[in-house]
Amino acid sequence: MExxxxxxxxxxxxYNYTRDGANQALNRLVGSLLEKGAKVRVYSPTVEKPAFEPTGELIGTPSIGMPFGxxxxxxxxxxxxxxxxxxARFKPNIVHVSSPDPSGHAALRWAQDHDVPVLASVHTRFETYPRYYKLGFLEPLVVKMLRRFYNRCDALVAPSQSMIDELLAQKMHDDIGLWSRGVDRTIFAPEKRDLEWRRSLGLADDxxxxxxxxxxVMEKGLDVFAETIVQMRKRQVPHKVLVIGDGPARGWFEEALPGGIFAGFKTGGELGQALASGDVFFNPSITETFGNVTLEAMACGLPVVAAGATGASSLVHDGExxxxxxxGDAAAYAEAIAPYCTxxxxRAEHGEAGAARACEYSWDAINQVVADTYVRLVEDRHALQAAEAAELAA
Structure with missing residues (x-):
């Protein structure tokens, strides 16, 4: 099969109404598949003014606004x-679900009813979200629900080996492939650093x-980031804080980081410029399965201090x-960041090593893994259908 x-x-x-790392990866995947001659149809909620134009043909699905701000x-x-x-018209021979939401469950049921194999991609650690909203007691229930969903699929792909190990330990599935992430070196590179842009924000060259x-949003570890900066100030470590991004918790974050520089939401070349114009990247989040922002920071030549959790632990070589x-250990984060500030x-040695490592992540090779998995699942299903037909005819 081709x-x-x-x-x-x-x-x-x-898929495209709000920009995030997961849908950027999905759009790149669809673009790669279309270039190889595959037929793709995307089903996702749509809005009047999406964040960007979708890659491929997008069919809207019903949705409601998310509560809680x-x-x-x-x-x-x-x-x-x-x-x-x-x-019914498209007649897919493979279904790909990227989120265990109601539409994902409905798609899984549709595929099972039509004897179509299903691949699920894992993009975030949903089971960790409740702890950021004082609902940590729900985590075991969420794990149980995820396990039921993923085990009904034919296979999974996850973006880091550390996430694959976590999924195996949680008994989410036993057929899990690595669908990593790439980085666009025309956008994210050390030479994108812009001293004039820094100066315009009040950052001195040194x-x-x-x-x-x-x-x-709180599940990105904003509270830990803020507490770490408090620890840095207590130790009188010279530094500035540069926040790139926006979201519903911006007001809280601004109050928690007095004196911080908030550059706002950036994309494309402006994002590469802003990121390369920083000096140390700090990512305390434990919800990522990969950490696109971590790889982008490495590509820009920034040393990375991150949580030793899924995603970052597969990207960052500790001490290199x-x-x-x-x-969650703010004091330990402050201790790790401090040497880079002085x-x-x-800082240059670890940043250069990170930039070199980022060169290993090619989108073409990465997306080929998913295409190969689709082919394997379809061929396996065809073989099973043929064997069942032969058994009935015997």
């Missing part, structure tokens, strides 16, 4: 009649800027490209 024989139905909870995101509520009619990049720290040679 990749051009694939008819892929991809289900996403957020997170209205920028939509909760899919199922497939809807339009998507069901389109699926200031060491500790960078946060991402959606400003940055430091890995026990999650030792230019160390």
């Amino acid at each position: 990749i051009s024989d694939l008819r892929i139905a991809l289900f996403s909870g957020n 997170r209205g920028e995101y939509r909760i899919p509520t199922g497939l809807g009649s339009r998507a069901k009619r389109d699926l 200031d060491v800027a500790i960078v946060f990049l991402g959606r400003l 490209t940055g430091r890995l720290v026990p999650p 030792d230019h040679a160390l």
Whole structure:
């Protein structure tokens, strides 16, 4: 079977209405598949003014606004009649679900009813979210629900070996492949550093800027980041804070980081410029399965201090490209960051090593893994169907 024989139905909870690392990876995947001749249809909630144009043909699915101050995101509520009619016409031979939401569950049921194999991609650690909203007691229940969903799929792909190990330990599935992430070196590179841009924000050339990049939501570890900066100030370590991004928790973060520089949301070349213009990247989040922002910071030549959790632990070489720290330990984070603020040679050495490591991540090779997995699952299903037909005929 060739990749051009694939008819892929991809289900996403957020394909293009709000920009994030997961949907950037999905759009790149679809672009790669279309270039190889595959047929792809994407099913996802849509809005009047999405963050960017979708790659491929997008069919809208029903959704409602997310509560708790997170209205920028939509909760899919199922497939809807339009998507069901389109699926009947499209006749996919593989279904890809990227989120265990109601539409993902409905897509899984549709695939099982039509004897179509299902690949699930894991993009975030949903089971960790409750702890950021004082609902940590729900975590075992979320793990149980995820296990039921993923074990009904034919295979999984995850973006880091550390995440694969976690999924195996949680008994989510026993067929899990590595679908890593790439980085665009035309956007993220050390030479994108811009001293004039820094100066426009009030950063002197010799200031060491500790960078946060991402959606400003509590599950990104904003509380730990802020407490770490408090620890840095108590130790009188010279530094500045540069926050790149926006989100519903921006007000809280600004109050928690007096004197911090908030550059706002950036994308494309402006994002590469802003990130490369920092000096140390600090990522305390434990919700990522990979950590696109970590790889982008490495590509820009920044040493990375990150939580020793899924994602970062597969990217950061402790003591070579940055430091890995026990999650949640603000004092340990401050201790790890401090040498980078005072030792230019160390900062440059680890930043250069990170930039070299980032060169290993090629989107073409990475997306080929997913295409090969699709082909394997379809061929396996065809072989099973043939064996069952032969048994009935015997």
